[in-house]
Every structure is written in C-alpha cells, then in structure tokens.
Amino acid sequence: MKSFPRIFALLIPIWVSIAALAFPAAAQTDPLPSWNDGASKQAILDFVARVTAEGGPDYVAPAERIATFDNDGTLWAEQPLYFQVLFAIDRAKALAPQHPEWTDKEPFASLLKGDIKGALAGGEHAIVELVAATHSDMTTEEFNKIVKDWLATARHPKTQRQYTEMAYQPMLELLAFLRSSGFKTFIVTGGGIEFVRAFAEDTYGVPPEQVVGSAGKTQFELRDGKPVLMKEPGVDFIDDKAGKPVGIQRHIGRRPIAAFGNSDGDLQMLQWTCTGSGLRFCLYVHHTDGEREWTYDRQSNIGRLDEGLNQAAADGWTVVDMKKDWKRVFGFEK
Amino acid sequence: MKSFPRIFALLIPIWVSIAALAFPAAAQTDPLPSWNDGASKQAILDFVARVTAEGGPDYVAPAERIATFDNDGTLWAEQPLYFQVLFAIDRAKALAPQHPEWTDKEPFASLLKGDIKGALAGGEHAIVELVAATHSDMTTEEFNKIVKDWLATARHPKTQRQYTEMAYQPMLELLAFLRSSGFKTFIVTGGGIEFVRAFAEDTYGVPPEQVVGSAGKTQFELRDGKPVLMKEPGVDFIDDKAGKPVGIQRHIGRRPIAAFGNSDGDLQMLQWTCTGSGLRFCLYVHHTDGEREWTYDRQSNIGRLDEGLNQAAADGWTVVDMKKDWKRVFGFEK
Known part of the structure; x- marks a missing residue:
C-alpha cells in the first residue's frame, strides 16, 4: 500500500493521454478549414458554441439538434441544369x-x-x-x-468531373462539424428522395433515413413470388417551397434549429426553422463566384434566390458570399 | 528507461478497469429478464449474436441494423379498442x-x-x-x-392504468437490447404518426424521426404572420398491410433486417424484411394470455392474426406465446 501514491501519480499522465486519444485536439483544430475568416464562418461557430454550451442560456439537448440542408445548389452544384x-x-x-x-x-x-x-x-x-x-x-x-452506375461513370459537362466531386468542400466540412457537435444532419431536397439517397451516405455521410425529398408513388407487390417495391409513374410528394416544412414534419417530426438553403425553394424551410423558440440559425448560400462556380440569384430559372435574399436581409440570416467566404469551392481544387 | 517495463505492467490492470467501465458487464447480465428461457428468447439472442459477430458469416454493419416494430398489440396493448x-x-x-x-x-x-x-x-x-x-x-x-395531456390523465377501462403503462415490459427490454447491440429501432404503425410520436420517445426511447405511421394531410401556412403546420382532415397515407413496406421505404430507405408485429396488418412488413439477403429475423407476438392480457388471433376484429400465423409456421418465423414466453407482460405487475 506504500506505493499507492506513486501509482496514482503515474495515472495522471496516462489519463491525460487517454483523454487526448478520445478527443483529438478538437479545440485547437479549425473545423472549417475551407472557410475564410469572416462574418459567415464566425456566425456558424458562435451558434454551435452557444447551443452546445451546457448550462448556458442557449443550450439545446442533442436530441433536438436537428439541422436540415437543401441539396441542389447548397451541398452540390446545380448548373447548367439540376x-x-x-x-x-x-x-x-x-x-x-x-x-x-x-x-x-x-x-x-x-x-x-x-x-x-x-x-x-x-x-x-x-x-x-x-x-x-x-x-x-x-x-x-x-x-x-442505375443511379449508382451513372454516378460512377457520368461526367459534368463543364468540369469533366464526376458529379459527386461537385459537392462543396466547405459544406462537407460544415456537415461533419455539426455532426461532431451532436447534431443530426438531414437533407431536405426538392430532388427525388431515391436519387439523392443513392449517394448521400458516401458523399455527405447522411444515411438514407435522413434524406427527405420529392417522391413518386411506390407499390408493394409480389414479382415471381418475391416481394418488391415498384416505382410507379405518379407523383406522390413535391418537397419544395411550402412542401419542405411538410416533408420535415412527416419525416423528422420536430422543427429543425438550423437550416441551410440557396434558393426561394428553401424559403419556407428557413422560415419554419427560424421562427421556433430559442436560438436558431438560418443560412443562404449565395452563388457569387463566376470563376470557380457560377453567378446567379434573382433572375435565374435554376436556383432563383430573390424573395429569400430580401427576407435574409430583413431577418439577419447569414448569407454566404461564395467568392469571399469560401477558400475552396470543390475538393478537387488545388 | 530502465523502469519502462514496470510502467507497462502497471498499465495492464488500468486498461482492464477502463474497459470494464466502458462495457459494464454486458456479457454477464441477462438483457431480456422478463422473457422466460425458451425458443423465442433463444432465437432473439442467437440472431443478435450472429449479426453482431465481427468477421462472422452473418455479420451486418451497424448502419444496416434496422429493426421495425408495429405498435398496437406489439409494443402496447390494443384491447378493448385501439x-x-x-x-x-x-x-x-x-x-x-x-x-x-x-x-x-x-x-x-x-x-x-x-x-x-x-x-x-x-x-x-x-x-x-x-x-x-x-x-x-x-x-x-x-x-x-392534446395527446400528451390526454395520456397524462386518461385511464385504461380495464386496468385503470395510464395507457403508456400498458407497454409490454418484454418488448421494452427487446428495444433497449437491440439498440445496445447497435440497431436503430423504428416504429412502423398503422396508427397515426403524430399520435404515436407524442409518447414514443418517453415510453419506448424511439425519437420522432424514427416513427413511421398513417398520416393526415398537413399544410404549411402563415397564421397571424407566423408559420404553422395545420393538420387537415384528408388522409395522406395509410401505413398498414402493403402500406408498411411502402412507408418503410419512404422513411427509412433501406430494408429492415428484423421486424416485429402481431397481426395480419404486419404481414407484408415481415415478408419484405425476411426475403432480403443475409440473415433476417421476423417475429409475431401471439396474444395467448387471457389472464394477464387478452386472448385473440384468427377471428378477432382488432389485431387479427390469421394468414400471418400460417406464414410464420411455413417460414419458421418466431411466434411469441405471450403466456408461456413472458415472465411479465406489464411493468406494473409485481
């Protein structure tokens, strides 16, 4: 028993190194390295710090940390066509x-x-x-x-890259940062739910059960005696505009505390998210970089952002200036 | 450097005690104490052991460990009326x-x-x-x-217990056991999705985003300038019979590897689950205990189990004999 204090002293550095293994220098490493320092990045970091500060006035329990992301134009590009x-x-x-x-x-x-x-x-x-x-x-x-095979071979007409390579690097970091901060990240897309599920897990780390989207009718039937789910031609649900909060309620059943979009199609999702009680976070990605990506907003047929820009200004939502706020747009850039 | 081997030797018991803290005696404790020893309990334990055995022939990655549960008659009682x-x-x-x-x-x-x-x-x-x-x-x-307030005050006509007390204790243990074995547990109910969500998290540990159910139409609108989701009178989706696999695909987007039901309304969910490739598990709860619960099956208007009993026998699905297999039915029994 004489040696007990000595053993105890030995334990301290061991525990410290175990703790270091378990939480690899989270505080020192920039979780958003592809974001330039500035108001957008700071707003994200502040929001996450406040809702995760236990005992703080804005603390949100992990179960309620729901973040929803539009896909086209928010997580990956959408030009020249969806x-x-x-x-x-x-x-x-x-x-x-x-x-x-x-x-x-x-x-x-x-x-x-x-x-x-x-x-x-x-x-x-x-x-x-x-x-x-x-x-x-x-x-x-x-x-x-079929979707997986297409994604593995098809190339984008402008960049000649695979479509999944045209996911935005800063948004991939943001998804990972939110998840490491106890958030559950959902995709809420106007695109087809089954189309997006085919790559969401590999590309975004979002499992199929966390993808909400537009959907065709599906029918359960027996084919050669084996149960199958047949995709039928009819439209079942359009997950766009006022459909987005409805899709969120249907799939998630709680109101997000953070929402991310890039167009007027996301406006109702952001309204629904940011009018809940407690601290909320709404962000628009604004396509301002004609060199590395595309420039479009109020007049565009694809990803039109007009009313949304007005409301973002009025309500103080974060508007990402792609050209200024993003160090890199795509992962394949040097 | 002379003392290195000695320090190393000291580390061993420390690591062992850390491991014991992280995995508190899981192997020694019965995860299903309200289940009598017998074929049903053994079938559950064997299935879970096989799909979680890394490197084994039946191993299933955690992301694919999806288990779906009917609610009425499977997780809680459904007599004299839903x-x-x-x-x-x-x-x-x-x-x-x-x-x-x-x-x-x-x-x-x-x-x-x-x-x-x-x-x-x-x-x-x-x-x-x-x-x-x-x-x-x-x-x-x-x-x-409204649902939460009702559940807090209403009493079951026979037992005079709160409705949430009429959840089956053995099924609560099964839900917890599956989750502790890396499964994601979903409820797939013919009942209303919003009704079940009002108690699923507290009663079953199942969050709203893991409840699939029948649904009325919902409309996003502004009421006094504030966004709300209004419940409309129309039916949007019936999550019963052939609707269950459709609801599963819509919400989860992958085929479950285990499914639990008690009636013919669950038959297609079990068919869909147990005809997938790899090891699968399908279980019917058979209401055979007229003393502690109710006795009903092929002739009942509520929870009819007729075709399902035939297919369970033909396909070797597990059929729980409530009277024989369950030590306790409800948590309030002594």
Whole structure:
C-alpha cells in the first residue's frame, strides 16, 4: 500500500493521454478549414458554441439538434441544369431504342435530336414527363443501382468531373462539424428522395433515413413470388417551397434549429426553422463566384434566390458570399 | 528507461478497469429478464449474436441494423379498442359542445349517447369520420400537446392504468437490447404518426424521426404572420398491410433486417424484411394470455392474426406465446 501514491501519480499522465486519444485536439483544430475568416464562418461557430454550451442560456439537448440542408445548389452544384435532369436525359437516351414512339413525342423528340433546350421548353410539364419515363417501372433496388452506375461513370459537362466531386468542400466540412457537435444532419431536397439517397451516405455521410425529398408513388407487390417495391409513374410528394416544412414534419417530426438553403425553394424551410423558440440559425448560400462556380440569384430559372435574399436581409440570416467566404469551392481544387 | 517495463505492467490492470467501465458487464447480465428461457428468447439472442459477430458469416454493419416494430398489440396493448380510437372518442365528447350538428349525425350521435358499439358499427368509415373530426383543424404542435395531456390523465377501462403503462415490459427490454447491440429501432404503425410520436420517445426511447405511421394531410401556412403546420382532415397515407413496406421505404430507405408485429396488418412488413439477403429475423407476438392480457388471433376484429400465423409456421418465423414466453407482460405487475 506504500506505493499507492506513486501509482496514482503515474495515472495522471496516462489519463491525460487517454483523454487526448478520445478527443483529438478538437479545440485547437479549425473545423472549417475551407472557410475564410469572416462574418459567415464566425456566425456558424458562435451558434454551435452557444447551443452546445451546457448550462448556458442557449443550450439545446442533442436530441433536438436537428439541422436540415437543401441539396441542389447548397451541398452540390446545380448548373447548367439540376444534375438529376442530366441523369434523366442520359436515361432517356439509353431507353430510346425501346420507345420508338418517342421520335415524335415531346420532350423526347427534341432531346433525342440533341436539342435539350427545346426539350425543356415545355417547362415543368416536360421535366415531369421526362422523370416519369425514366424513374418508374422498376424496383427501388434496381433504380438505386442505375443511379449508382451513372454516378460512377457520368461526367459534368463543364468540369469533366464526376458529379459527386461537385459537392462543396466547405459544406462537407460544415456537415461533419455539426455532426461532431451532436447534431443530426438531414437533407431536405426538392430532388427525388431515391436519387439523392443513392449517394448521400458516401458523399455527405447522411444515411438514407435522413434524406427527405420529392417522391413518386411506390407499390408493394409480389414479382415471381418475391416481394418488391415498384416505382410507379405518379407523383406522390413535391418537397419544395411550402412542401419542405411538410416533408420535415412527416419525416423528422420536430422543427429543425438550423437550416441551410440557396434558393426561394428553401424559403419556407428557413422560415419554419427560424421562427421556433430559442436560438436558431438560418443560412443562404449565395452563388457569387463566376470563376470557380457560377453567378446567379434573382433572375435565374435554376436556383432563383430573390424573395429569400430580401427576407435574409430583413431577418439577419447569414448569407454566404461564395467568392469571399469560401477558400475552396470543390475538393478537387488545388 | 530502465523502469519502462514496470510502467507497462502497471498499465495492464488500468486498461482492464477502463474497459470494464466502458462495457459494464454486458456479457454477464441477462438483457431480456422478463422473457422466460425458451425458443423465442433463444432465437432473439442467437440472431443478435450472429449479426453482431465481427468477421462472422452473418455479420451486418451497424448502419444496416434496422429493426421495425408495429405498435398496437406489439409494443402496447390494443384491447378493448385501439387506444387511439379511445382517444378520439374522448376528444369527440370534449368537442361536442362546439358541434350541435353531431346530435343527429353518426358516428357522433351514438357516441354521445354512450353507445360506442353503435358508433363503430359503421366500421372503417365511422373511424375515419371520428379521426378526421378530432385530429384536424389545429397545428401539429397543438395536437401534440392534446395527446400528451390526454395520456397524462386518461385511464385504461380495464386496468385503470395510464395507457403508456400498458407497454409490454418484454418488448421494452427487446428495444433497449437491440439498440445496445447497435440497431436503430423504428416504429412502423398503422396508427397515426403524430399520435404515436407524442409518447414514443418517453415510453419506448424511439425519437420522432424514427416513427413511421398513417398520416393526415398537413399544410404549411402563415397564421397571424407566423408559420404553422395545420393538420387537415384528408388522409395522406395509410401505413398498414402493403402500406408498411411502402412507408418503410419512404422513411427509412433501406430494408429492415428484423421486424416485429402481431397481426395480419404486419404481414407484408415481415415478408419484405425476411426475403432480403443475409440473415433476417421476423417475429409475431401471439396474444395467448387471457389472464394477464387478452386472448385473440384468427377471428378477432382488432389485431387479427390469421394468414400471418400460417406464414410464420411455413417460414419458421418466431411466434411469441405471450403466456408461456413472458415472465411479465406489464411493468406494473409485481
């Protein structure tokens, strides 16, 4: 027993080194290295510090730390067209031999002649036609494989990179930082839920059960005696604009305390998030970098940010100036 | 440097005691103390041991360890009527003064005369009417509070216990055991998603985002300038029978590896679960205990288990004999 104090003294450095292993220098390392120092980065860091400060006035229990992210234009790029539309175009071309009737049926006729602008001149109706023809009449598992195969081979028309490489590096860091701060991160996308699930886990670290999105009808049936879930052509849910808070309630069942978007399609999600009680955080990604990415906002047909900019200014939401606030946009930049 | 081996030797018992702190005697303690030893309990323990054995042939990565549970009759009792119907009846009585027209409109007229059997003679249509009248025209947050208040005060007609006390003790242990074995536990209920969410976290340890259920329509709107989610009268989704695998795909996006039910309403969920590749586990709770609970199966209007019993026998699913397999049914038993 004589040696007890000595053993005890020995324990101290051991415990310290164990603690260091378990919490690798979290305080000293910048969790957002691709963000330039400035108001946007500081606002994120302050919010997270306040809601995680136990005993502090803004503390939020981990179960309530729900953060929701739009996908197109918020987590990955969305120009020159939503990537899912580019996928649908490639699928339509691949399926064309089985559909001789498409040669004189829009939007397929223009599309097969290489006239994408003409094909999409029909607006939302053309896109619904295109998605219905390319996203249904197969099982959910078959669709998942088709998307994965496409993502593994297709290249973005401008950068020639894989689409998943066009995720924004600063946003990947933000997702990881929130999760390491006890947040549950959800994607709430106007895009198709099954399309986004096919890469969300690998690309964003977001599991399928944390993806909310637009959805077609699905039917349970027996095929050759085996249960399958068939994707049907009809639309079940549009997770955009006022649909986003509805999708959030349906899937998550609690109000987020932080929400991230880039367009007017995200406005209601941000309104819903930032009018709850307690400390809240709303952020818009503003596409201001025509060199590294694209420049667009109030006049754009894709990712229009007009009303949202007004409300962000009025309510003091954080607006990320991509050009100024982001050290890197994509991970593949040197 | 001479003393190095001695320090090293000291480290061993320290590490052992740290390991003991981190994994408190899990192997020695029975994780299912309210289950009698027998085939059902053994089948659960074997399944969990096999899918969690790293390097073993049946190992399943934690992310894929999805277990889905029916609620009524599987996690808590459902006699003499689904508890949510008892809630709707109480609500209709409370709301009656605001609805003079109900005095000659079914199912309300019978119900207000105390004739519940007469009120429900209209079958599913009567229940839809009753639920629409009592579950809509309020915000999701208001509804949540109404359910919580009811659960805090209402008493079960037979046991005089709170409804949440009528959760099955062996199933609570099973939920906790699966979670401690790296599973994510979901509720997949034919009942209303918002109704079940109001108590699932406190009673079952299942957060709102892991509850899948039937749902009414919800609308995002501004009320006095503040965003709210209004519950509308229309039905959006019925999470029963063939709807269960559809609800699972919609919310979870992967096929469960284990599923737990008690009625033919759960049959498709169990089929979908147990026809996936790799080791799977399907279990039916069979209500065989007329003394501690109720006895019913093939002929019952509530929780009918007929086709399901046949398929369980044919496919070797586990069928829990409540009377034989459960040491206790409810936590309030001595």
